[in-house]
Amino acid sequence: MEFSMEYIFRIILSAILGALIGFERQFKHKSAGLRTNILVCIGSCLIMILSNLLYEQVEGKTNADPARLAAQVVSGIGFLGAGAIIKEGVNVIGLTTAACIWVVSGVGLAVGAGYYLIAIFASLLVYIILEILSQMDSWFVPTDNIMIKIKMINNRDKIEEVYNRLLNLGLKSKNFSVSVVSEELVELDILMFNPKRLKLAEISTYFISMKGVVKSIEIH
Template identity: 45%
Template sequence: MSMASSGIWHITYLDMTIRILVALLLGGLIGFEREVNNHAAGFRTHILVCIGSATIMLLSIYGFGDFAKELNVRMDPARLAAQVITGIGFLGAGAIIRTGSYVSGLTTAASIWVVAAIGLCVGAGFYYGAALVTFLVLVSLFIFNKWEKYLLRKFRKHEMSIEIYDRPGLLGELVEKLSEQGIQISKMSVQPNDEKEERKRTVLVRFNVKVPQADRMVRAIDYITAFEEVLSIELPAFSGYSKAASS
């Protein structure tokens, strides 16, 4: 093996420092958006994932450069990078939370996974690919997120749970308040709440609803909580909304 070919397995301290700092910057940009929106994995988590992936990529390519000159040694720069892609799924899974039929944290888990890919790109010196992916991720998180909420809100069904004291006619009054605000109910279930020991019997009512506008849902919730028999309302799709009715 010639000296020229063996030189590809070595990197200067300056170049290594630049790659780590670029990974910190790109990971921080995506993590900042997650932090602003109060997600489980935020600014520091994304930075750590990105620079960690870049470091592993650097180690995979250059960490064993001293062995490149040895006979019968074959270098594989992707050997450690492949383990990052597999292992990062465990970290992403920790950000996923399920509440009833509503699942949150999928976007954050995906952002962690793509930040790991960005870090690997930076570690390999693939700056253009890393910068392009970072730009597209930010567009997806900032712009597509608003577009999705604006256009798809009326097509999606959300689960709404209301805990109430069992009173004849109350359920019909709640449905009427929702209908007045243009909220469509596609499915409803009622089950006794055996977890609490109350003098009055309580039930848990679950609705699958379509919400045309967020402000209408807010008004409907205000009307519903005005009932003395309503104990609490939960609407996880609205950023984990939970409200206890005042007694």
């Protein structure tokens, strides 16, 4: 039991350290946030433990290096992880899924090597992270990124009015740019945070009363 508890402690410590880095990334609105970093850190720890344990089993018996197998699995699983990542507007989704795939590969290696307690513990820890922390996302980062593209008449006062309307909705501006489409039209590209989690349709309909000013609006 003492042998297993040592490695369980390492997995717990890796989760804590991954959370430390992940919180900082999520606080700054980066795509790879809290859960993603925790999962990657747990997976790395688990596979490193396996490499050490497998080496101890064959040390002095053969020149073969069993850790090479784990290394190939870790590299190969990256192709599956990449397929789970999708860029949607200014947001990147699927990073947590990709990290899950990677961690699960480590769990599979642990079970295959006969280290059942370590594999079970890591699996339960990952499950708790996904279930509990997904409910706590709004506590850490109460905002979502949205990109708003507005085509409107080329009038400085009206541009300012449109921008102020977005702020009045409770949106917080992060980046704002204006490009000239024609002599009469300009396009506003505005990256904003959405702390109230307003629906995109709700934001769009807010500008119906400005039909003569706003020609079109796209929100991602």
